[in-house]
Amino acid sequence: MTRSVFIDGAVGTTGLEIAERLAGRNEFSLVRLDDSRRKDREARRDALNAADFAILCLPDDAARGAVDLIDPASDVRVIDASSAHRVAQGWTYGFPEVVGSDAVARAARVSNPGCYATGFVALLAPLVGRGLLPADWAYTCNAVSGYSGGGKSLIERFESDTGIAWRGYALALGHKHVPEMQAHAGLVLPPLFSPAVIPAYRGMAVEIPLPLMAMPGASAPAALRECLADFYAGSRVVQVSGEMPDELLLRRGQAPSDALDLHVFGSADGSQARLVAMLDNLGKGASGAAVQSLNLMAGLDPASGLHLPKD
Ligand SMILES: NC(=O)C1=CN([C@@H]2O[C@H](COP(=O)(O)OP(=O)(O)OC[C@H]3O[C@@H](n4cnc5c(N)ncnc54)[C@H](OP(=O)(O)O)[C@@H]3O)[C@@H](O)[C@H]2O)C=CC1
Numbered sequence: 001m002t003r004s005v006f007i008d009g010a011v012g013t014t015g016l017e018i019a020e021r022l023a024g025r026n027e028f029s030l031v032r033l034d035d036s037r038r039k040d041r042e043a044r045r046d047a048l049n050a051a052d053f054a055i056l057c058l059p060d061d062a063a064r065g066a067v068d069l070i071d072p073a074s075d076v077r078v079i080d081a082s083s084a085h086r087v088a089q090g091w092t093y094g095f096p097e098v099v100g101s102d103a104v105a106r107a108a109r110v111s112n113p114g115c116y117a118t119g120f121v122a123l124l125a126p127l128v129g130r131g132l133l134p135a136d137w138a139y140t141c142n143a144v145s146g147y148s149g150g151g152k153s154l155i156e157r158f159e160s161d162t163g164i165a166w167r168g169y170a171l172a173l174g175h176k177h178v179p180e181m182q183a184h185a186g187l188v189l190p191p192l193f194s195p196a197v198i199p200a201y202r203g204m205a206v207e208i209p210l211p212l213m214a215m216p217g218a219s220a221p222a223a224l225r226e227c228l229a230d231f232y233a234g235s236r237v238v239q240v241s242g243e244m245p246d247e248l249l250l251r252r253g254q255a256p257s258d259a260l261d262l263h264v265f266g267s268a269d270g271s272q273a274r275l276v277a278m279l280d281n282l283g284k285g286a287s288g289a290a291v292q293s294l295n296l297m298a299g300l301d302p303a304s305g306l307h308l309p310k311d
């Protein structure tokens with residue numbers, strides 16, 4: 001059976017990468033609006049209501065507007081790549097490894113996790129959920145992202161001003177991922193989140209420093225690593241490193257990847273740890289995650305069409 005998929009925002013950064021992952025697959029047929037109609041409200045309304053699946057690759061306000069265009073009688077199932085619905089009632093968080101594959105497979109409305117939130121939630125949700133780290137700690141998170149994370153406008157900026165070596169932002173501490181980071185990691189307090197952009201197109205590192213000696217009831221680094229390895233055992237997307245490499249590198253010109261690699265680094269006496277997630281902001285951080293959810297919703301192998309290391 002071939003299912004129709006309408007990507008609203010198909011010529012944006014995320015939309016193009018989703019189309020690339022679906023190209024050549026006969027389980028899906030892509031519905032396209034030509035350039036003159038891709039922002040036409042009526043054309044979009046028709047396409048949204050007629051498709052089996054709609055994937056919204058739009059700015060937040062436009063994504064909310066797209067959902068408003070859907071007729072309550074339409075059978076279309078929606079995956080929203082924006083941050084509009086990540087803590088909204090009636091939406092399933094599209095992180096099957098964390099919320100369960102069945103929940104995503106059944107859902108009519110799926111909200112794709114934010115790229116930074118993917119790393120943060122992947123590291124903390126199992127550890128807090130299984131009681132190895134306290135839910136009521138004031139967590140901090142430092143992260144760097146490739147500039148494609150900011151969509152067309154940031155790509156244009158970094159590619160025209162090649163002198164930028166580092167761009168700190170969200171300095172007023174109100175980054176839009178904080179609500180989903182708190183909610184889906186199961187935290188009492190919002191994390192203090194410090195993101196930055198580096199002059200690489202894609203790739204990101206998300207780090208959570210842990211002063212374990214001060215954290216009530218916190219487990220030792222080895223136990224944290226074992227818990228994550230057990231939680232993600234069998235996943236083809238999420239890998240937990242069994243070792244502590246001397247360094248972690250993001251490279252310019254990195255190939256697209258839908259993998260998510262997790263690391264636990266601990267001090268020799270076990271009193272401190274650094275949790276680190278490495279991923280492609282356009283892969284498991286956006287388009288790869290959307291395709292993984294689409295596969296599950298269509299009853300297919302969740303890894304179909306994904307860029308993953310060979311087994
Ligand atoms: N880039 C990333 O790493 C990630 C992005 N996301 C999210 O995915 C969504 C898309 O982001 P991204 O692809 O990066 O953004 P881009 O800016 O690259 O693309 C957005 C696309 O949406 C189109 N668009 C804007 N308004 C409308 C509208 N009213 N109707 C139809 N099309 C419209 C734009 O058109 P035009 O080309 O004319 O500007 C553009 O093609 C955002 O919500 C973003 O936050 C999520 C995770 C990661």
Ligand SMILES: CC(=O)N[C@@H](CCC(=O)OP(=O)(O)O)C(=O)O
Nearest residue numbers: 082083114115116145149150197
């Ligand atoms: C580098 C950069 O600007 N990144 C984006 C987040 C990318 C992402 O995950 O976007 P969504 O939340 O829309 O899914 C930002 O910080 O706003």
